[in-house]
Amino acid sequence: MKTSNRLAPIIIVALLLVSFTGQAANCKETLNYRLKWLFNTSVVGDLYALDHGFFQRAGLTVNVKAGGPERDAIRELELGHATFGVASADQVIRARAKGAPVVVIAQLFQVNPLQWIYRGVKPAINTPSDLKGRILGVTFGGNDETIMRTLMARAGLTEKDVTLFSVRYDYTPFYQDRVDVWPCYKNAQGIMLADKLGRAGEAVQFFNPADHGITFVANSVVTSQKTLERNPQLVRAFAKALVSGWEASLMPENRNKALAVLQKYNRDTPGDLRQKQLDATRTLVLPGDGARVGTIDVKGWKQTEAIMLEQGLIPKPVHVEKALFPEGNPL
Amino acid sequence: MLGRRILQFFLIFALGLLMLMGVKYGLGLSDYVIPGPGEIITTSQAVAQDYFFDTLNTLMVAVIGQCISIFMAFFVGITARKSTWAGTLIKAAAYNIQAYPIVAVAPIIFILLGDGFISRLLIAAMICYFPLLLSVIGIMAEPITDMEHFYIATGRMRWQLEVKIRAFENMAKLTTVIAGSSTLAMAGTIVAEFIAANQGIGHSIRIALYQSDLSRILTALFLIGLFLSIYQEILEGVGKRLTSGWILPKGVENEDL
Numbered sequence: 383m384k385t386s387n388r389l390a391p392i393i394i395v396a397l398l399l400v401s402f403t404g405q406a407a408n409c410k411e412t413l414n415y416r417l418k419w420l421f422n423t424s425v426v427g428d429l430y431a432l433d434h435g436f437f438q439r440a441g442l443t444v445n446v447k448a449g450g451p452e453r454d455a456i457r458e459l460e461l462g463h464a465t466f467g468v469a470s471a472d473q474v475i476r477a478r479a480k481g482a483p484v485v486v487i488a489q490l491f492q493v494n495p496l497q498w499i500y501r502g503v504k505p506a507i508n509t510p511s512d513l514k515g516r517i518l519g520v521t522f523g524g525n526d527e528t529i530m531r532t533l534m535a536r537a538g539l540t541e542k543d544v545t546l547f548s549v550r551y552d553y554t555p556f557y558q559d560r561v562d563v564w565p566c567y568k569n570a571q572g573i574m575l576a577d578k579l580g581r582a583g584e585a586v587q588f589f590n591p592a593d594h595g596i597t598f599v600a601n602s603v604v605t606s607q608k609t610l611e612r613n614p615q616l617v618r619a620f621a622k623a624l625v626s627g628w629e630a631s632l633m634p635e636n637r638n639k640a641l642a643v644l645q646k647y648n649r650d651t652p653g654d655l656r657q658k659q660l661d662a663t664r665t666l667v668l669p670g671d672g673a674r675v676g677t678i679d680v681k682g683w684k685q686t687e688a689i690m691l692e693q694g695l696i697p698k699p700v701h702v703e704k705a706l707f708p709e710g711n712p713l
Numbered sequence: 714m715l716g717r718r719i720l721q722f723f724l725i726f727a728l729g730l731l732m733l734m735g736v737k738y739g740l741g742l743s744d745y746v747i748p749g750p751g752e753i754i755t756t757s758q759a760v761a762q763d764y765f766f767d768t769l770n771t772l773m774v775a776v777i778g779q780c781i782s783i784f785m786a787f788f789v790g791i792t793a794r795k796s797t798w799a800g801t802l803i804k805a806a807a808y809n810i811q812a813y814p815i816v817a818v819a820p821i822i823f824i825l826l827g828d829g830f831i832s833r834l835l836i837a838a839m840i841c842y843f844p845l846l847l848s849v850i851g852i853m854a855e856p857i858t859d860m861e862h863f864y865i866a867t868g869r870m871r872w873q874l875e876v877k878i879r880a881f882e883n884m885a886k887l888t889t890v891i892a893g894s895s896t897l898a899m900a901g902t903i904v905a906e907f908i909a910a911n912q913g914i915g916h917s918i919r920i921a922l923y924q925s926d927l928s929r930i931l932t933a934l935f936l937i938g939l940f941l942s943i944y945q946e947i948l949e950g951v952g953k954r955l956t957s958g959w960i961l962p963k964g965v966e967n968e969d970l
Contacts, residue, residue, distance in 0.1 A: 454925055460746050476925055480752075482745035522916075523923030548911045554824050695924070 412443045413620065414464040416455040418601055420448050421647040423659035424495065424570050427667070427675070428468075429643050430636075431627020440623040442616075456484050459606045466620055471599035471686045471702075472525045472695070478705050479696040483607035486683075487621045487707045488676035490628070491600040493666045494592060496526055498563040499556075499575050502585030507563070510537035510594050516562040519549040526565040529591050529598050532689050536594070563589060569662035573655055597682040598689060610707075621707075625676040632664045632675070678706050716946040722938050730931070748928040756928035757935070764917060764929075768936040771902050771913040772944060774830065778837025779898035783891060785842045790849030791876055804850065811843040815904060823909040833905040833913065840901030841894050848890040852883045888952025892945050899941050 417425050428446055431437055437444040447464070449455065455467025456477045468490070469477075477484050498519070500507065507513060510533040520527040526549075534544065547561045553575060556564040566572045568588055576586045591598065603624060610617050631640040637660065644656050651659070667675055680703055687702045730753075737747040744752055793803040819836055826832045857878050864870040864878075880887065906915025914933050921929035 452922070457746050457925075460742055461740075473925060477743070477745040480745035480748070481743040483743065521923065523920030548828075550828075550909050552820055552823065552909070 412445050413466060413616075414445050414447055414458070415620075416447050416453060416458050416464040416467040417449040418453075418455065418468040418470065420450060422570055422651070423644060423648070423656060423663050424567060424601070425468075426640055426644055426660060426663060427490070427628025427631045428624065429647050430631035430640055431624050433643050433646070434627065434630065434639070436623040436627040436630070437620075440619045442620060442623060444620070455604060456482055459484060459604065459609075465609055465616075466603060466605050468601050469604050470525055470601055471683060472528065472690060474602065474604060474705060475687050475690055475696060475700055475702055478700040478702060479698075484604050485607050485610050485705050485707060486602045486604055486678060487610075487617055488603040488625055489599060489678045490602060490676070491666050492669045492671075492673050492677065492679065493590075494598055494600040495567040495569045495572075495663075495666050496529065496565060496598075496600060497568045497572065497591070498530075498589040499566050499568075499572055499586050500563040500589060501559070501579070502587050504562060504587075506587065507589045510534065511539070513537065513563075514539055514543045517545045517547050517560070519547050519556065519561045519564040521549045521565065522546075524565075525598065528689060528693050528695060529596060530565075531693055532596055532598075533591055533594065535692070536596070569659055569666055573658045573662055574651075577655055577658075596689070597679070597685045599679060599682045599686045602678070603676075621676065625674075628667065628675045632668055680706060716942070718942040718946040718949070719939070722942040726935060726938055745925065746927075748931075753928045753931055756926070757932040760917075760929055760932055764914060764933055764936050767912070767914040767917045768933070768940050771906065771915065771937075772899065772940045774833045774913065775837050775895065775898040775902040776944070778834050778902060779841050779891075779895055781834070781838040782842030782845055782894065782898065785838065786845035786849045789846055790853050791872075793850060794853035794876075807843070807846055810839075815840055815901070816908065819905060819908045828909040828911060833902055833910050836905035836908075837898050837901035840904065841898040844897060845890060845894050848886070852886060853879055855879065857882045884956050885952075888949070888956065892948040892952060895944050895948060896941060899937065899944075903937070 415428070417428060419425070421429065432444060432446045449468065454473070455464060455469050456473055458464035459467055460482060466487075469484070474484055474486060498507075505512065513534065514537075518530060520530050530546075534540070547555065549555075549561075549565060553564070553571075555561045556575065557578070564575070566575060568590075572588065579586055603621065605617055605620075630636055631643070637657075640660055641653070641656055644651075644660065645653070648656070673679075683702050683706060687696070687700060690696050691699060733747050734750065736742070737749070748756070789803055789807050792799070793801070793807070815836060818839070819832075822832050822835055826835065853876065860878050860882070861870065861875065864874060902913065903915035903918070906913035907919050910916055914937060918930055918933050921927075921933065
């Protein structure tokens, strides 16, 4: 009895080790691709690549897994639970600062969809200084807080000049007009909020930090340094298939097919909103400045790192350019 | 001298940390997945003061929430102890309310009551009260035949007396359940803070999660465990005193029996 008690912790640790290594071994057969968020329009290209055989034609078996607030693709890469994943730039930079061997192989959004929505009847926010005296929604600890604090700092505003309101998933405070500006993904929640307020006869505006010189990179596709070094062909094949899927999903002639994919995976969003969301996503992934889908904005990444350093979110520079796919673009 | 509960907590927490370190170094994981001892110490030193007061704030809400749930559990338990129509209805209502997951109900509570103290309190009480209720119903519905028979036979039985007899005979069981339910009250408060509140250690854990900072989460877990152990130690001490005061004659200690 006593021996078995002493052995119990050893057995538990051994089982944990076996489960981690077991997962890593499985990746050779099926590639787990962990998204950052739940299935919605922001991941249309990922789902399109899966459903329209882009991965299959590249000889890959891919399991696209929904993300969520409690999911962290970078951790899953390191633990061997996933081979590829989607992470925001701040996640990548934080992870690099702590020694995580993560590399970026494609940048999905060329324009960060994270913007602030506000009612059209309110005074327009033309410069960050116009934020003074307003009630600003921020997700404490989230990257929107980082962006907002940077905007405030650039405008010479302190916390005394504004009221920061803690944002969660419930939009009631914004609907009730208790908060002036509310952070949202312009192509997802932004469309939904605008629609709801529109039906009540209220117009909305968006405040985009990028218009004021704040480039904070959004979601990108990541893998581990180990996978890239051991199997660069696999990484290249995956990135190419994924980017091709994204490109196809955003082509106007494939609109109905893309909407059908969204209908399959995201039934809760009404059809008309899905259409608007898809059109909005196109402008963020393909902004029309000639950049191809997946292009890594090295300058944007460097600015994101500089912002995080300025905000004290990382203790020292990580030289994030070293984490970006060596050629800047996997294609 | 450290109490038994606190000592046990230190031991379990240390074992948990050792296991994490075993996984970290066994698999060669970075500090992003599992932070090293150095980072844990540095972070905990940096956030200790803020987290201390956050945890204290959470504990205060949990204690009040637990008191409310004890009151609710006794009220429902005593009312529903008889197999009458009203008793069965109350029992069914109490069971059905519990069937809804709190994370589904919480947003409604926050919309109606805001994200302040009352919402946290209500959620803490809702999570804590059901196990208490089950125990109270179990105890109150079980007759102490030997004693109750006398009062029934002599026509002196009243409901207050019945409740007193049953509580008296099950005092040790009741104090154990109440001490145990403090864990649920704390968990309930943390869940509420995690979902919507702007205060407390649950709110801090949420921010740390957003920033993928496991060191902060470990610090928070340490403080939650420590505060809870102290609170449980106090509850058990009070329970022991109560039991001794009711059952044992003056001058006789528990250990003497």
